[in-house]
Amino acid sequence: MKGALLRKIEQKEAVIGVFGLGYVGLPLLLRYSSLGYRVLGFDVDSFKVDALNKGMSYIEHISSVDIQSALSNRFQATTDFSKIPELDALIMCVPTPLNKHREPDLSFVTSTMDMIVPFLRKGQVVSLESTTYPGTTEEELMPRIENANFEVGEDIYLVYSPEREDPGNPNFETQQIPKICGGQTAACLEVGKALYGAAIERVVAVSSTKAAEMTKLLENIHRAVNIGLVNEMKIVADKMGIDIHEVIDAAATKPFGFTPYYPGPGLGGHCIPIDPFYLTWKAREYGLHTRFIELAGEVNTGMPEWVTNKLVDGLNEHGKPVKGSRILVLGIAYKKNVDDMRESPSVELMEILRSKGAIVEYSDPHVPVFPKLREHCFDLSSIELNEATVAEYDAVLLATDHQKFDYELIAKKSQLLIDTRGHYRSSSDNLIKA
Numbered sequence: 035m036k037g038a039l040l041r042k043i044e045q046k047e048a049v050i051g052v053f054g055l056g057y058v059g060l061p062l063l064l065r066y067s068s069l070g071y072r073v074l075g076f077d078v079d080s081f082k083v084d085a086l087n088k089g090m091s092y093i094e095h096i097s098s099v100d101i102q103s104a105l106s107n108r109f110q111a112t113t114d115f116s117k118i119p120e121l122d123a124l125i126m127c128v129p130t131p132l133n134k135h136r137e138p139d140l141s142f143v144t145s146t147m148d149m150i151v152p153f154l155r156k157g158q159v160v161s162l163e164s165t166t167y168p169g170t171t172e173e174e175l176m177p178r179i180e181n182a183n184f185e186v187g188e189d190i191y192l193v194y195s196p197e198r199e200d201p202g203n204p205n206f207e208t209q210q211i212p213k214i215c216g217g218q219t220a221a222c223l224e225v226g227k228a229l230y231g232a233a234i235e236r237v238v239a240v241s242s243t244k245a246a247e248m249t250k251l252l253e254n255i256h257r258a259v260n261i262g263l264v265n266e267m268k269i270v271a272d273k274m275g276i277d278i279h280e281v282i283d284a285a286a287t288k289p290f291g292f293t294p295y296y297p298g299p300g301l302g303g304h305c306i307p308i309d310p311f312y313l314t315w316k317a318r319e320y321g322l323h324t325r326f327i328e329l330a331g332e333v334n335t336g337m338p339e340w341v342t343n344k345l346v347d348g349l350n351e352h353g354k355p356v357k358g359s360r361i362l363v364l365g366i367a368y369k370k371n372v373d374d375m376r377e378s379p380s381v382e383l384m385e386i387l388r389s390k391g392a393i394v395e396y397s398d399p400h401v402p403v404f405p406k407l408r409e410h411c412f413d414l415s416s417i418e419l420n421e422a423t424v425a426e427y428d429a430v431l432l433a434t435d436h437q438k439f440d441y442e443l444i445a446k447k448s449q450l451l452i453d454t455r456g457h458y459r460s461s462s463d464n465l466i467k468a
């Protein structure tokens with residue numbers, strides 16, 4: 035069985051199914067399709083399925099042309115899970131958020147698996163890519179497969195291979211980013227390595243699915259903790275009258291032993307604010323506290339409050355109360371040059387300022403209309419930046435430093451400019467670095 039599957043993968047006759055056609059699933063699917071594999075994309079969101087089948091992308095940095103060429107290469111998107119027997123490989127890229135108690139919400143992973151299991155057939159490989167705590171593949175996926183009377187490692191090959199997508203980063207294509215892979219058995223790993231080795235230049239095998247799950251968490255916790263550290267250093271440097279960005283640039287000239295991380299208005303995105311708490315939750319089962327994670331979380335979640343206090347102080351210097359002041363937030367995507375607003379700290383900044391009575395608007399070339407979010411409601415469209423509009427606001431708050439902004443114009447025309455990204459290096463009367 036394994037030999038036949040490996041042969042199909044090698045000869046590009048394997049049919050690849052990707053479950054969850056979002057920021058992670060869609061580029062992966064396009065990669066396999068561009069190599070000549072027949073690919074089926076599964077999603078529960080019929081809007082996405084319809085858009086893809088019409089050759090339209092709904093993610094800014096993924097071009098519709100690439101979707102159209104996949105369609106001409108037999109790609110099809112579907113909500114119909116009964117097509118699963120046609121597949122040789124099933125790759126799951128569904129969301130893993132936190133619930134309202136900030137605990138792992140695995141419901142997307144488990145419900146996808148529950149929808150898959152009735153259609154599984156012998157000789158398929160199942161891979162989970164969603165970020166999650168160590169033990170998920172073994173404790174949540176394996177029993178579901180076994181309860182359907184399949185033997186993992188004999189009938190079905192089960193692997194975990196985390197995604198390392200960095201949306202909007204033009205320096206790395208999917209195939210250039212080394213891929214971690216752990217198998218539930220040695221045979222599972224062998225199939226996993228073949229599956230990913232066909233599409234990714236370097237596959238890094240680890241000894242278990244748990245080790246692969248933990249690897250992804252270590253990467254993101256490393257970022258969260260170091261960003262927490264540098265955010266704390268920013269507050270200290272600010273009190274001492276030192277520019278933290280000058281210090282980071284200077285420290286980064288050290289050719290060994292130092293990695294630069296940059297402070298900001300708070301954490302954003304689907305990964306860094308969320309993933310570390312998957313480990314925190316799982317560690318409790320072992321009677322352990324993840325103190326670095328908690329501390330970094332505390333520092334990082336305090337940043338929007340710190341930034342708005344700097345803004346309020348700046349307005350005060352100009353003799354203005356925050357209540358009734360007009361404030362323009364620049365950049366509401368969570369990071370530069372993308373349209374993704376998940377967990378964006380800009381929204382938190384807007385909420386805090388609105389709660390203090392400010393009249394808040396925004397400008398973001400990647401987000402023309404403020405989207406409907408579950409917990410936030412702003413009936414706003416992006417303000418076009420020009421000399422007149424910038425000058426109208428009592429304060430301009432640079433939250434996300436998109437390349438498309440005209441920084442010279444912003445600096446020249448803002449009455450008061452708060453820079454949370456270290457974009458402006460020299461000082462000026464209207465500038466506050468936060």
Ligand SMILES: NC(=O)c1ccc[n+]([C@@H]2O[C@H](COP(=O)([O-])OP(=O)(O)OC[C@H]3O[C@@H](n4cnc5c(N)ncnc54)[C@H](O)[C@@H]3O)[C@@H](O)[C@H]2O)c1
Pocket residue numbers: 053054055056057058059076077078079082127128129130142145146149163164165166197198199200201304305
């Ligand atoms: N976005 C990133 O940069 C990034 C990077 C690395 C890892 N990750 C991880 O990858 C996973 C996916 O993230 P994403 O950003 O692609 O999420 P996303 O929200 O962009 O996409 C997930 C997709 O899954 C679909 N979905 C939900 N339930 C489904 C089901 N039962 N069957 C089929 N489809 C279903 C949703 O409709 C959505 O289209 C998460 O675990 C995330 O933490 C994301």
